[in-house]
Amino acid sequence: MKFNKSDINAVLETITAPGEGTNLIESKSVKNIVIFGDEVVVDVEIGNPTLQAKKKVEVEIMKAIHNEINQKINVKVNVKAKAVAPPIQSMQSLSKKIPGIKNIIAIASGKGGVGKSTITANLAVSLSKMGFKVGILDADVYGPSMPIMFDVAKEKPLSVTINGRSKMKPVENYGVKMLSLGFFTDANQAVIWRGAMASKALNQMLFDSHWGELDFMLIDLPPGTGDIHLSIVQAVPVTGAVIVSTPQNIALADAKKGVAMFKQENINVPVLGIVENMSYFTPAELPDNKYYIFGKDGAKNLAKDINTAFLGEIPLVQSIRESGDVGHPIALQDNTPLENAFTEITKNMLTQLVKRNEELPETDIVRITTMSGCSTK
Numbered sequence: 001m002k003f004n005k006s007d008i009n010a011v012l013e014t015i016t017a018p019g020e021g022t023n024l025i026e027s028k029s030v031k032n033i034v035i036f037g038d039e040v041v042v043d044v045e046i047g048n049p050t051l052q053a054k055k056k057v058e059v060e061i062m063k064a065i066h067n068e069i070n071q072k073i074n075v076k077v078n079v080k081a082k083a084v085a086p087p088i089q090s091m092q093s094l095s096k097k098i099p100g101i102k103n104i105i106a107i108a109s110g111k112g113g114v115g116k117s118t119i120t121a122n123l124a125v126s127l128s129k130m131g132f133k134v135g136i137l138d139a140d141v142y143g144p145s146m147p148i149m150f151d152v153a154k155e156k157p158l159s160v161t162i163n164g165r166s167k168m169k170p171v172e173n174y175g176v177k178m179l180s181l182g183f184f185t186d187a188n189q190a191v192i193w194r195g196a197m198a199s200k201a202l203n204q205m206l207f208d209s210h211w212g213e214l215d216f217m218l219i220d221l222p223p224g225t226g227d228i229h230l231s232i233v234q235a236v237p238v239t240g241a242v243i244v245s246t247p248q249n250i251a252l253a254d255a256k257k258g259v260a261m262f263k264q265e266n267i268n269v270p271v272l273g274i275v276e277n278m279s280y281f282t283p284a285e286l287p288d289n290k291y292y293i294f295g296k297d298g299a300k301n302l303a304k305d306i307n308t309a310f311l312g313e314i315p316l317v318q319s320i321r322e323s324g325d326v327g328h329p330i331a332l333q334d335n336t337p338l339e340n341a342f343t344e345i346t347k348n349m350l351t352q353l354v355k356r357n358e359e360l361p362e363t364d365i366v367r368i369t370t371m372s373g374c375s376t377k
Helices: 005-012 051-068 087-093 116-129 195-207 227-235 249-263 298-305 318-325 337-359
Strands: 030-036 039-046 074-081 101-108 134-138 158-162 165-169 171-173 176-180 214-220 240-245 271-277 310-314
Touching (some): 005 030, 005 039, 051 074, 101 116, 101 249, 101 337, 116 176, 116 271, 116 318, 240 249, 240 337, 249 298
Parallel strands (some): 039 074, 101 214, 101 240, 240 271
């Protein structure tokens, strides 16, 4: 049985480690190949530190060598995780503008379950219907929902060559381009990543993708005020933020923290306003009645208290949820009360954006040198 390192390399070029985007040879994941007669030892380093990813790479290498070269080869594979720099450092090294993107709007919420992704999807559709070029980065890495909301859950980003470089092409539907970790993971599989891995995935979707010309990139952030938020503001200059909340006190308390995060001196991202979701419920059989299940005017009062614009309210309506579940955002429907509500919120956001761009300088990326928030901006 005759084979050499070139034969092994050729086989390894057909294998891609989870989350790497390129094959084991191109990503320089293969550190050593040793051949002893009919025995092969392959040492590999991958970015994904999970046991599942390591085992998958090990099995794929063994299977490929046996299938492509010889079943009798004794294959030993050693897989270990690459040493990864802390997310703050890794994001800083790539901090820059994304060519062709005019405005980056972060959509955030202090609390989960308030409908932030629903608001993001319908804002994007409304902007697209107004004639703007729009993209969405689904940065909710642990609970990506945009692929479902835009009926593209089974799609995969394609590879395109731009100026000699291979880049991801965002998936597009309803005139909105998008990238999401949901395109690269099993829908039934939990994403168990440390912050560094999540930051690396966001880096790739931001900078290793061909977004083209966009008037707006909406970034759907995860709930809270954590590592992903910090990574984003360190990676790209965020033009402004929109905060989503329900009227209830618990959600408002968290929303206030979200506003405070963006307004911190060392972050200093302008908050364009607050959207109140699930403002009231109107039964179909009683169209003139409004039931304020979660409280009344909570987000409106909060906006007034913290001197931030109130962008509008969205009622608690079953069809909004149903439209998101079937991948057809409700804002796609023309001349309906809900479409008009999202259009009004979008117009109010644009008004605040114009005001922000006229009165304030461009947002700089955040450069934080310590975890306590010390800035070198």
